[in-house]
Amino acid sequence: xxxxxxxxxxxTPPPSQVTQAGDHLTALAVRYGLSVSGARPTLRxxxxxxxxxxxxxxxxxxxxxxxxxxxxxxGQIWQVMTPLLNAxxxxxxxxxxxxxxxxxxxxxxxxxxxxxxxxxxxxxIMAGTRAIAGNLGLVRALHFPRAALPISFCIQQLQQLLxxxxxxxxxxxxxxxxxxxxxxxxxPALALQFVFNAGxxxxxxxxxxxxxxxxxxxxxxxxxxxxxxxxxxxLDKLGKKDNLPHVVVVMLETNPAAIYIDLMRFALIxxxxxxxxxxxxxxxxxxxxxxxxxxxxxxxxKAEETYGRG
Numbered sequence: 320x321x322x323x324x325x326x327x328x329x330x331t332p333p334p335s336q337v338t339q340a341g342d343h344l345t346a347l348a349v350r351y352g353l354s355v356s357g358a359r360p361t362l363r364x365x366x367x368x369x370x371x372x373x374x375x376x377x378x379x380x381x382x383x384x385x386x387x388x389x390x391x392x393x394g395q396i397w398q399v400m401t402p403l404l405n406a407x408x409x410x411x412x413x414x415x416x417x418x419x420x421x422x423x424x425x426x427x428x429x430x431x432x433x434x435x436x437x438x439x440x441x442x443x444i445m446a447g448t449r450a451i452a453g454n455l456g457l458v459r460a461l462h463f464p465r466a467a468l469p470i471s472f473c474i475q476q477l478q479q480l481l482x483x484x485x486x487x488x489x490x491x492x493x494x495x496x497x498x499x500x501x502x503x504x505x506x507p508a509l510a511l512q513f514v515f516n517a518g519x520x521x522x523x524x525x526x527x528x529x530x531x532x533x534x535x536x537x538x539x540x541x542x543x544x545x546x547x548x549x550x551x552x553x554l555d556k557l558g559k560k561d562n563l564p565h566v567v568v569v570m571l572e573t574n575p576a577a578i579y580i581d582l583m584r585f586a587l588i589x590x591x592x593x594x595x596x597x598x599x600x601x602x603x604x605x606x607x608x609x610x611x612x613x614x615x616x617x618x619x620x621k622a623e624e625t626y627g628r629g
Contacts, residue, residue: 358624359620359621359623359624360623362617362620365464365466365620365623368463368464369464369466369467369470372463372464372467375463375467376467376470376471376474377471377474379467379471380471380472380474380475380478381475381478383471383472383475384398384475384478384479398479398482398483399482399483399485399486401438402431402434402435402438402483403431403486405434405438406427406430406431406434406435409430409434409550409551410426410427410430413551413552414426414430414551419551419552419553422553422556423552423553423556424590424591425494425496425588425590425591427490427494428490428491428494428496428587428588429553429584429588429591430550430551431487431490432487432580432583432584432587432588433548433549433550433551433580433584434550435480435483435484435487436480436512436579436580436583437545437548437550437576437580438480438483439476439477439479439480439512439516440512440515440516440576440579441541441545442476442479443472443473443476443477443516443517443519443520444516444519444520444523444537444541445534445537445538445541446469446472446473446475446476446520447469447472447473447517447519447520447521447522447523447524447527448520448523448524448526448527448533448534448537449527449534450468450469450472450520450524450527451465451468451469451524451525451527451528451626451627452527452528452531452534454468455627458626458627459627464623465524465619465623465626465627466521466616466619466620466623468524469517469520469521469523469524469619470517470520470521472520473513473516473517473520476516477509477513480509487587491587491588496587496588496589497589499589501585501586501587501589502586502587503586504582504585504586505583505586505587508579508582508583508586508604509583511579511582511604511605511607511608512579512604512608514608514609514611514612515575515579515607515608515611515612517611517612517615517616518608518610518611518612518613518614518615518616519611519615520615521615521616521618521619522611522614522615522618522619523537524619525618525619525622528622528625528626529622529625544576545576547571547574547577548574548576548577548580549571549577549580549581550580553595554571554572554577554581555595572597572598573597573603575604575607575611578597578600578603578604578607579604581595581596581597581600582596582600582601582604
């Protein structure tokens with residue numbers, strides 16, 4: 320007992336010595352080119368790192384797409400069958416039972432185009448929400464720009480859409496839709512939609528990484544979004560009703576999902592005229608793509624060092 324009482328207390332080094340030691344370690348790190356593990360790079364460096372891994376991003380997307388239906392007997396055929404079956408269900412419920420097909424020329428091409436384009440947005444956002452939380456093993460094991468994950472999932476969904484477009488083209492031709500020069504507008508419309516989807520996917524990836532429960536909530540949000548995006552009915556006809564407030568009409572017309580669906584219908588279906596498009600539709604589509612794409616990328620990058628920790 321006396322020995323314990325006689326033991327002198329541990330001395331704490333003065334702050335000046337602690338500061339000098341820290342400065343010495345910092346100087347050594349700079350001298351040998353060391354940096355903080357997992358530190359967020361500058362935005363320019365981050366973009367360069369992503370570009371350097373572009374082959375990994377595309378290969379990862381292709382591998383995920385190939386493995387998606389590897390356990391099913393029909394395999395990749397489900398990439399086409401899934402949106403087609405959804406379109407068949409929507410046609411029966413909304414087109415036949417609720418009568419939304421009345422007054423809409425070429426309703427089946429109208430519906431199938433809307434379902435395919437909406438599925439692209441829905442799939443990209445859902446996959447983006449789980450991009451970090453669902454791949455923690457990869458995030459913690461390897462060092463790479465984490466934005467590669469949501470971007471690769473969006474590329475996967477784009478590849479799936481392009482694969483499914485063969486069925487869409489067959490349907491259009493079977494219903495007498497002619498091939499016209501306006502079909503070339505598919506390329507810029509899909510490019511803008513991809514940028515928008517990737518931006519929203521990165522926003523949701525950051526939110527999903529910190530709050531995994533968001534993934535359980537997203538199906539309800541996306542289902543509501545689908546109903547107000549004109550997938551199954553004409554927003555142009557709905558907007559002409561006198562009982563709708565003007566602000567509601569403006570929100571429906573500037574809804575980004577509806578904008579990209581309208582552009583694809585205008586490009587592919589000759590009976591879908593420019594008068595049915597919202598005013599300034601291409602500037603609105605470009606604005607949504609830039610806002611979501613650039614804003615989502617910066618929002619995701621700002622939390623780069625936090626992914627996979629905790």
